[in-house]
Amino acid sequence: MMCAAPKDVAVIIPARNEAERIGACLAAFAGQRSRATVILVVNNTTDATAEIARAAAERDNVDLKVLICVLGPTDGVGAARRIGCDYALRHMLQLRYLMTTDADCIVAPDWIARNVQHLETADVVCGRVELIESEKGILSGMNHALATNEGRYRTLVQRLYARYAAGSAQLGGTHGEAAGASIVFNKAAYLAVGGFEPAGCGEDRQFVRALRSSGYQVLHADDVIVHASCRLAGRAVGGMSDALKARIEGTDYLVDDCLPAADWLVRSAVAGTLGVWPPLVPAERRVHVQDLPANISALETFFRSRRVAKARSTLIARTQRTAWSHPAGRWPGDGLAASAAAPATWDPPGCQQPDLSRTSGRIYIERKLK
The missing domain is CATH 3.90.550.10 (Spore Coat Polysaccharide Biosynthesis Protein SpsA; Chain A)
Known part of the structure; x- marks a missing residue:
């Protein structure tokens, strides 16, 4: 049995x-x-x-x-x-x-x-x-445009x-x-x-x-x-x-209470104090659906600024690796061996250090969100 x-x-x-x-x-x-x-x-x-x-x-x-x-x-x-x-x-x-x-x-x-x-x-x-x-x-x-915005912000x-x-x-x-x-x-x-x-x-x-x-x-x-x-x-x-x-x-309801305002999110992400998912937003800090476009814009700006900062760091690292990396100090096409006393800041022809002064890795939020 x-x-x-x-x-x-x-x-x-x-x-x-x-x-x-x-x-x-x-x-x-x-x-x-x-x-x-x-x-x-x-x-x-x-x-x-x-x-x-x-x-x-x-x-x-x-x-x-x-x-x-x-x-x-x-x-x-x-x-x-x-x-x-x-x-x-x-x-x-x-x-x-x-x-x-x-x-x-x-x-x-x-x-x-x-x-x-x-x-x-x-x-x-x-x-x-x-x-x-x-x-x-x-x-x-249901207003599908508002629902779409909430889904976009949640992502x-x-x-x-x-x-x-x-x-x-x-x-x-x-x-x-x-x-x-x-x-x-x-x-x-x-x-x-x-x-x-x-x-x-x-x-x-x-x-x-x-x-x-x-x-x-x-x-x-x-x-x-x-x-x-x-x-x-x-x-x-x-x-x-x-x-x-x-x-x-x-038409102006409060969005899901696991979706904090963008200004708080950015500050917390930079400070490393986000906590764990899903968060619980206090009632007085919840986001109104009509404010979602500004919040979406702020987070998109944040992600773009982080990409710019990362690209800037990558460009600096690549330039530093390239500046004096050829065997025996010879740069292709110059026909001469570089002097052993060449300064560390020497730039091969056509490979000058780019001007990075106009690129900022800092984060700017254009507008204080509610």
Whole structure:
């Protein structure tokens, strides 16, 4: 008689009044890794989320454990994730990896497999969050020009962190997200930083910051995909739903709180005090979407100035190597051997030192940004 393979992967899903979506969420795990247990943390719920989840799991042959709890008034989704992780740590003796997503999300068919593959070389994997295709019409009122500017600025900010922030070298060119909709990690990393904070929002990014600050390798994997709902009435104040709603209703909303103003970024990059990705911008320092063009211009100016400084240093080094490097001091075409007493500042014909006085390696920000 064959023994069942030990369960070594726990998938934690917080859920509050998710009767309409939990069936589709769980169905996405059908046929995925047989050694995974899904732990659904149903909290502060007044609908049939738990009953629908159990029926869906039985129908789709998903190994499901339902935890029902009531969170305190100061607790939030972070507390629910923590409860699920703590249950897995206590009851799954062969546990290696913990994964978390949200009840209004649908993971890709290879979500568990790709995460497990990446966890062979990384401690933490942050997946890419895309919108459910059939729901994108909800966002038809969004100003796409403003959204494009925010995406452009985010690319620049991530590029700066990849170059100048500790532990972020692989951030450039990736999605850069750290959303609870798709974060996975090994058991040791979770225990090392003490798990999720019981916050109502932002517990996911805080968790990733703590891991990166502790030296754990964080991978932002573009091939790990989860599709999130476009609903505008979410469960966490300040979460994705609130962000989408602001982008539909407003023309001067605040951009993502992981995108600091350019003046702060430049000062911090030069001083070497950026900290780790993703940052958390205080409410009073967040950037308004209408100010993004000036911020984009400032970061582009910064990158150009760094390239000029690097090119200047390279040109000086090349000139110094060339100035007196030919065998026996002979310069091609002069027909004469150079005197051994030739001054060190001698320049071969046609190779005079260039005037670099007009090229500055210093950084200028043309305008103080808000």
